[in-house]
Amino acid sequence: MAVDLQQTHIPVLCKEMVETLDPTPGKMYVDGTFGGGGYTRAILNKGVSKVIAFDRDNDAIKRAQSFTQEFGDRFEIIHDCFSAMDKYLKPESMDGIVFDFGISSYQVDEAHRGFSFRQNGPLDMRMGVGAAYTAADVVNTFKERDIAEILHVYGEEPRAKKISKAIIAARSVKLFETTQELATLIRTIVPSQDGFDPATLTFQGLRIFVNNELIEIERALQQSNKLLPLGGRLVTIAFHALEDRLVKNHSRVAFNHQEFLCMYSSINRKVITPSLDEIRKNPRCRSAKLRGFIKEIKYR
Ligand SMILES: C[S@@+](CC[C@H](N)C(=O)[O-])C[C@H]1O[C@@H](n2cnc3c(N)ncnc32)[C@H](O)[C@@H]1O
Structure with missing residues (x-):
């Protein structure tokens, strides 16, 4: 690219x-x-x-x-x-x-980097050197408890457990590939607060984890x-x-x-x-x- x-x-x-x-x-x-x-x-x-x-x-x-x-x-x-x-x-x-x-x-504006919940792209989020997992690897393969912990600690997401549970249910039907698949799921299960997109904290948590x-x-x-x-x-x-x-x-x-x-x-x-x-x-x-x-x- x-x-x-x-x-x-x-x-x-x-x-x-x-x-x-x-x-x-x-x-x-x-x-x-x-x-x-x-x-x-x-x-x-x-x-x-x-x-x-x-x-x-x-x-x-x-x-x-x-x-x-x-x-x-x-x-x-x-x-x-x-x-x-x-x-x-x-x-x-x-x-x-x-x-x-x-x-x-x-990085945010390039949809193909997968950082943005506003644009559609592969669920990647790796900045470069030193990032072992993509965000898709995390949501598709990690345990429910570990995803919740990542969203709670790195996203400071108060609804971490609810989102993690919904991720596990959704991936048993179809694995996540794109940013919009994840963002849409979160928007359907948690309400927007103070005008913030409900996906904001989940994306922050995954990004911080993926890039250590x-x-x-x-x-x-x-x-x-x-x-x-x-x-x-x-x-x-x-x-x-x-x-x-x-x-x-x-x-x-x-x-x-x-x-x-x-x-x-x-x-x-x-x-x-x-x-x-x-x-x-x-x-x-x-x-x-x-x-x-x-x-x-x-x-x-
Ligand atoms: C906010 S931008 C910096 C913008 C810069 N001050 C300018 O004026 O254009 C952050 C940059 O730091 C890089 N970065 C983030 N974490 C890093 C790390 N652990 N090691 C090296 N670079 C990193 C990102 O790839 C990104 O390009």
Whole structure:
């Protein structure tokens, strides 16, 4: 499938990300979630020495080719999960690291990727490297109890048991193949609340499970402890409470990560959220939360 290089992803809280990360000429940065490269470009435009970007998605890697042409040695793209950063980078070698968690508009808008309950496509949801099961594998082969647990824990879906039971009944007649088969089933058994599509939380839960998203984040935050020197900056943009909670806990508790135990201080007094104007222009950013930290103390 060809990648549509004309499509766009509007970078969320980009100005605020730059102010918090404070990219400085001569310094080195990691963009852990390249996507369409909006953050990478904003950081490079500040005259930094280099941005090393990661993305697990093959389409994002194709999009990065034009950055290689444009920025030469100042840009490097690595096709891997951000939980593998320390395979490529030396301890204390990066002055700042940014993560824009979640999925990009490219991924949601491409029906064939299977992320969207609004469009019909194969029930896939794999972002790329590191995803073993498709969402169809989960709903077609996992036990009722395990599906309910995934929807409850990762989707925070209060009707997880009811939905899981209906999935098991439906798959005994016909296995799920498409996003619309699953979304339609959920819409018939649970009512819509506050105008939200009833399939929203089930799709979120399956996506987080399929891509191992929370474990990825936890590992990447731990590695950031190691990759940043004292004074190094960590900036995160989270899109739901599960991601944001991991970041908050990480910044409060110095992870016992052997010789790389460290403590952070917050850069901004309060969490940064998009303005009404930004939400009006880009409704998808409405739940974004930006946090920034400076590595302050390192215990050995
Ligand atoms: C919200 S988008 C980033 C958008 C980017 N900030 C921009 O300005 O275009 C998130 C990107 O992170 C990637 N991603 C998500 N989880 C990842 C992981 N564990 N490792 C590497 N990339 C990941 C996704 O494939 C997606 O392209």
